[in-house]
Amino acid sequence: MKQSEFDAWSAGQSYEHYMGRWSRKIAATFVNWVDAPAGADWLEIGCGTGALTEAVLATAAPREILSTDSSADFVAHAASQIRDDRATFKVADAAHLPCPDGSVDVVASALVLNFVPNKLGALAEMHRVLRPDGCVVFYVWDYPGGGMGFIDAFWKAAAEIDPSAADLDEAERFPFCQKDGLAELCRDAGADEVEISAIEVDSRFPDFEAFWHPFTLGAGPAPGFLKSMSEERQQQLKDNLASRFGSGGPVLLPARAWAVKACWTSES
Numbered sequence: 001m002k003q004s005e006f007d008a009w010s011a012g013q014s015y016e017h018y019m020g021r022w023s024r025k026i027a028a029t030f031v032n033w034v035d036a037p038a039g040a041d042w043l044e045i046g047c048g049t050g051a052l053t054e055a056v057l058a059t060a061a062p063r064e065i066l067s068t069d070s071s072a073d074f075v076a077h078a079a080s081q082i083r084d085d086r087a088t089f090k091v092a093d094a095a096h097l098p099c100p101d102g103s104v105d106v107v108a109s110a111l112v113l114n115f116v117p118n119k120l121g122a123l124a125e126m127h128r129v130l131r132p133d134g135c136v137v138f139y140v141w142d143y144p145g146g147g148m149g150f151i152d153a154f155w156k157a158a159a160e161i162d163p164s165a166a167d168l169d170e171a172e173r174f175p176f177c178q179k180d181g182l183a184e185l186c187r188d189a190g191a192d193e194v195e196i197s198a199i200e201v202d203s204r205f206p207d208f209e210a211f212w213h214p215f216t217l218g219a220g221p222a223p224g225f226l227k228s229m230s231e232e233r234q235q236q237l238k239d240n241l242a243s244r245f246g247s248g249g250p251v252l253l254p255a256r257a258w259a260v261k262a263c264w265t266s267e268s
């Protein structure tokens with residue numbers, strides 16, 4: 001399964017609390033890893049609440065960054081939070097990027113590509129807008145490797161309460177989100193230089209309630225699924241997770257992403 005009715009992308013503050021704050025931690029390291037030259041023109045796809053946009057502005061010294069997302073709600077949220085003359089925001093789908101051919105140095109995205117139905121089509125569109133010496137750079141969670149710990153725990157517990165949840169587990173939906181799968185995807189898109197590296201940070205919740213709360217906010221696939229459950233099943237799921245982690249102490253889980261840099265060096 002690639003898309004899910006529970007991929008709920010709205011309510012910036014809820015998303016930020018559920019996922020944006022962890023993406024921010026990856027983004028800071030990611031931008032350093034990308035090591036783009038200062039003065040570059042950046043295009044971001046699926047900017048969400050602006051985790052990567054802010055990291056680019058803070059450390060990559062871009063000439064400008066156009067940050068786009070298919071969710072008007074998220075675009076409005078990010079634009080209201082980020083005041084920087086180098087940044088502009090636009091609603092756009094990955095399938096139709098609002099840039100002329102060969103006009104961008106770096107096309108970037110964070111935690112987006114797995115949610116795009118036609119990944120090869122999106123990569124072709126990213127390649128279209130790249131300057132000849134530009135690169136596509138992105139990161140996705142290591143879902144198949146259990147690297148996004150709190151999401152992994154959620155779906156494992158959810159499948160015990162409701163077996164239909166197993167198909168919604170991002171580890172099942174996005175098997176390509178591992179080193180070999182990502183390399184293959186980029187090669188299939190025609191990239192001839194592909195670099196991939198793991199970036200891992202901690203996601204630490206002071207106690208079980210702090211771990212549970214973001215799932216109740218409705219923004220993102222797991223929260224969207226939780227919302228669809230009856231109150232009784234929600235409680236069963238919460239109890240199941242509490243029994244895994246205990247209700248008292250901190251919950252500490254890995255948040256591991258694969259960072260990818262893809263370049264098309266032998267252009268015709």
Ligand SMILES: C[S@@+](CC[C@H](N)C(=O)[O-])C[C@H]1O[C@@H](n2cnc3c(N)ncnc32)[C@H](O)[C@@H]1O
Pocket residue numbers: 009019020023024045046047048049050051052068069070071074092093094095109110111112115116117
């Ligand atoms: C997991 S969020 C990541 C948001 C942000 N980049 C971050 O790192 O926190 C996925 C984002 O991709 C956006 N998105 C999903 N499908 C898209 C598409 N086809 N084109 C553009 N954006 C898309 C969603 O609206 C959402 O903002």
